[in-house]
Amino acid sequence: MxxxxxxxxxxxxxxxxxxxxAVQEKLEADTRIIKDSEKEIEILKFQKAVxxxxxxxxxxxxxxxxxxxxxxxxxxxxxxxxVEGKINGxxxxxxxxxxxxxxxxxxxxxxxxxxxxxxxxxxxxDVGKRMMCKLKGVKSNPFEGIDEEVIVIAEDLAxxxxxxxxxxxxxxxxxxxxxxxxxxxxxxxSMEIPAFVGVVDFRKNVTNEDYIILDALGNEIxxxxxxxxxxxxxxxxxxxxxxxxxLESMNGxxxxxxxxxxxxxxxxxxxLTDVENAVTRGAEGIGLFRSEFLYMENTKFPTEQExxxxxxxxxxxxxxxxxxxxxxxxxxxxxxxxxxDKEENPFLGWRAIRISLDLKDxxxxxxxxILRASAxxxxxxxxxxxxxxxxxxxxxxxxxxxxxELRKDNIPFNDSIQTGIMIETPAGVMCAExxxxxxxxxxxxxxxxxxxxxxxxxxxxxxxKMYNSFHPAVLRAINRVIEAGHKYGKMVGMxxxxxxDEKALPVLLGMGLDEFSMAAxxxxxxxxKVRNLKYEDCKxxxxxxxxxxxxxxxxxxxx
Amino acid sequence: xxSKKVVVNNKTGLHARPASSLVSFVKKxxxxxxxxVNGEKKANAxxxxxxxxxxxxxxxxxxxxxxxxxxxVALDExxxxxxxLEE
Numbered sequence: 001m002x003x004x005x006x007x008x009x010x011x012x013x014x015x016x017x018x019x020x021x022a023v024q025e026k027l028e029a030d031t032r033i034i035k036d037s038e039k040e041i042e043i044l045k046f047q048k049a050v051x052x053x054x055x056x057x058x059x060x061x062x063x064x065x066x067x068x069x070x071x072x073x074x075x076x077x078x079x080x081x082x083v084e085g086k087i088n089g090x091x092x093x094x095x096x097x098x099x100x101x102x103x104x105x106x107x108x109x110x111x112x113x114x115x116x117x118x119x120x121x122x123x124x125x126d127v128g129k130r131m132m133c134k135l136k137g138v139k140s141n142p143f144e145g146i147d148e149e150v151i152v153i154a155e156d157l158a159x160x161x162x163x164x165x166x167x168x169x170x171x172x173x174x175x176x177x178x179x180x181x182x183x184x185x186x187x188x189x190s191m192e193i194p195a196f197v198g199v200v201d202f203r204k205n206v207t208n209e210d211y212i213i214l215d216a217l218g219n220e221i222x223x224x225x226x227x228x229x230x231x232x233x234x235x236x237x238x239x240x241x242x243x244x245x246x247l248e249s250m251n252g253x254x255x256x257x258x259x260x261x262x263x264x265x266x267x268x269x270x271x272l273t274d275v276e277n278a279v280t281r282g283a284e285g286i287g288l289f290r291s292e293f294l295y296m297e298n299t300k301f302p303t304e305q306e307x308x309x310x311x312x313x314x315x316x317x318x319x320x321x322x323x324x325x326x327x328x329x330x331x332x333x334x335x336x337x338x339x340x341d342k343e344e345n346p347f348l349g350w351r352a353i354r355i356s357l358d359l360k361d362x363x364x365x366x367x368x369x370i371l372r373a374s375a376x377x378x379x380x381x382x383x384x385x386x387x388x389x390x391x392x393x394x395x396x397x398x399x400x401x402x403x404x405e406l407r408k409d410n411i412p413f414n415d416s417i418q419t420g421i422m423i424e425t426p427a428g429v430m431c432a433e434x435x436x437x438x439x440x441x442x443x444x445x446x447x448x449x450x451x452x453x454x455x456x457x458x459x460x461x462x463x464x465k466m467y468n469s470f471h472p473a474v475l476r477a478i479n480r481v482i483e484a485g486h487k488y489g490k491m492v493g494m495x496x497x498x499x500x501d502e503k504a505l506p507v508l509l510g511m512g513l514d515e516f517s518m519a520a521x522x523x524x525x526x527x528x529k530v531r532n533l534k535y536e537d538c539k540x541x542x543x544x545x546x547x548x549x550x551x552x553x554x555x556x557x558x559x
Numbered sequence: 560x561x562s563k564k565v566v567v568n569n570k571t572g573l574h575a576r577p578a579s580s581l582v583s584f585v586k587k588x589x590x591x592x593x594x595x596v597n598g599e600k601k602a603n604a605x606x607x608x609x610x611x612x613x614x615x616x617x618x619x620x621x622x623x624x625x626x627x628x629x630x631x632v633a634l635d636e637x638x639x640x641x642x643x644l645e646e
C-alpha cells in the first residue's frame with residue numbers, strides 16, 4: 001500500500017477501481033519517402049485502413065448522425081484519390097500521404113465562408129485520425145474495451161477523449177497536466193466524477209495491475225490498499241453519497257442556523273454558463289460577477305451593447321440580486337489588445353478601479369451597460385480595490401454622469417441602483433467606518449486582502465506557506481470590516497475563496513457576515529453546514545478566535 | 560455523355576443531409592460517372608467533400624453530367640432527385 005498526497009481536488013468525491021493508464025499514441029506520420037517498388041504495397045495499406053475505419057464507423061453510425069457523416073467522408077473518392085495520387089506521384093508513404101491529404105481538405109473547408117462547412121472540417125480531421133490509427137496499428141479509442149470499474153490515469157484528456165468514454169465503468173480521473181480550469185476538470189465537475197489534475201509524473205507510480213483509491217475529499221491517492229483500508233473508504237464513499245443526496249434535497253431551503261440566523265449564499269461567476277450553473281446549484285444570487293471575462297475573451301474593448309446583452313441575459317437567468325464587479329484587470333490579468341507598461345510591482349500598480357478612473361471612456365461604457373441592464377432586475381455595482389473615500393466618490397460621480405445621459409435619452413435604468421465596494425486592502429479595512437457611511441454594501445475579497453495584509457505575494461512559491469487567511473491579522477481585519485458595515489446598517493458579504501472554507505465558515509457566521517459568495521459547487525455543502533450550526537455558538541467561537549495571537553492557536557480552536 | 564440543367568429548390572441547398580443523401584443516391588448508378596457543375600466549380604457527385612465545396616444554395620442553377628451505362632435514365636433520376644430534395 002502506497003499513499004500520495006495531492007494538493008487540491010479538481011472535482012470532489014471518493015471512488016475506487018483498477019488503474020487504467022491510458023496509452024495515448026502520437027499520431028504523427030512517418031515521413032519516409034518510398035521507392036517505386038513499394039507504391040503498390042502502400043496503396044494496399046491505405047485501402048485496408050479505409051476498410052477497417054469504415055467498418056468501425058459503421059457500428060458507431062447506427063444511431064448517431066455525426067458518425068453517419070463520418071462514413072461518407074471515409075468512403076469519399078476525393079480523399080482516396082488524393083492519397084493514392086501522393087503515393088503514386090510523389091513517392092510518399094501511406095501515412096504521410098494521408099496526413100497531407102487530410103490537411104489540404106481541412107484547409108479548403110476552413111477557408112470557406114460557411115459555418116457549416118467549417119464545422120465539417122472537424123469531421124474530416126476525425127476521420128483522418130481514425131485512418132491514421134489503423135495505418136499505425138493503434139487503437140483509435142484508448143478507452144475502448146474497458147469492462148470493469150477503473151480510474152483513468154493520463155497525461156491529459158481532451159474533449160475527444162472524454163467523448164469516447166463509457167462512464168458506466170470510468171469512475172475517476174487523474175491527469176498529469178492541466179489546472180482546475182482545464183477541460184477535464186470542468187467536465188469532471190459537471191459530471192460529478194472525482195478527479196485530480198496536474199498530478200505531475202504520476203503515471204510512473206502505477207500500472208494497470210494496480211488498484212487505486214481516489215480520495216478527492218481528503219486529497220489522497222492510495223495505491224493497492226489493504227482490505228481494511230478498502231473497507232474504510234467504501235464506508236466513507238457511502239457516507240459522502242448519503243450526504244450529497246441530503247444536500248441536494250436542501251436546495252431551495254434557506255441557509256438558516258438552528259437558532260434562526262439566516263445568511264445568503266451567492267455564487268461567484270465568470271461566464272454566462274457559470275450563471276446557469278449557479279441557478280441549478282441553488283445560488284440565491286450572484287455575489288461576484290467577474291466582468292473582466294468580457295474584456296479578456298475579446299479582441300477589443302467590448303461595446304456597450306455587447307456588455308448590456310450579457311448583463312441582461314445574466315440577470316434574466318439568475319432572477320435574484322447580481323453584484324457586478326467593474327473591470328478588475330492589471331496585476332496578473334492583462335488584455336491582448338491593450339499595452340500595459342511593465343511595472344516593478346504590478347499588484348501594487350495600475351489595476352482595477354485605478355484603471356477605470358483613468359480610462360474614463362472605457363469605464364463609462366461599462367457603467368452605461370450595467371445601468372441599462374439594471375432595468376431588468378436587481379443589479380448592483382461593485383468597485384474593486386478601493387483604498388479611499390475619494391475613489392468611491394469619484395467612481396460614483398462618473399456613474400451619475402452616465403445616469404444623466406441615459407435619462408436625457410429616455411433609456412430606462414434603476415435610478416436607485418446600489419453601489420458598493422470590495423474591501424481588499426489594508427486601507428479599506430482602516431477606513432471601513434468612513435466608507436460604510438457612503439456605500440450601500442461591502443464585499444470582502446479575501447484572496448487579495450490576505451496578500452496585502454500580510455505583504456505576501458500569493459503567486460510566489462517560495463513564501464506560499466506564509467499565505468494564510470487564518471492569520472490573526474486577516475481574521476481581525478475581516479471582523480473589523482463587518483462591525484464597521486453593521487454600525488451603519490450596511491450589508492457585508494465576502495467573495496473570496498475563504499467564504500466557502502469549511503473551517504472558516506462558522507467563524508465568519510459568528511462575526512456576522514451577511515452574504516457568502518463562492519463557487520456554485522460549494523453552495524450545497526455550505527448550506528448544509530449553516531443549517532447545522534448555532535449562531536450563538538459561532539459568535540462565541542468568533543470572539544475566541546479574534547483573541548488568539550497565533551495561527552496555531554486559531555487552528556486548534558477550529559479543528 | 561448527357562447533361563441537363565437543374566435549379567436547387569430546397570431550403571438548405573446541397574448541404575448537410577441533402578448533400579449526403581444525393582451522394583448516396585448517385586452511388587447507386589455504378590456504371591456511370593456523375594459530375595455536377597456550378598459555374599466554374601466541377602464536382603464528382605459521388606464525393607461528399609466535392610459536393611459540399613460546390614456551395615450550391617437554394618436557387619443555384621447546376622448542370623448535371625452523366626457518362627456511362629444507361630446514362631439517360633440515370634440523368635433523369637438524378638435531376639429529379641435534386642429537384643425534389645427536401646429540408
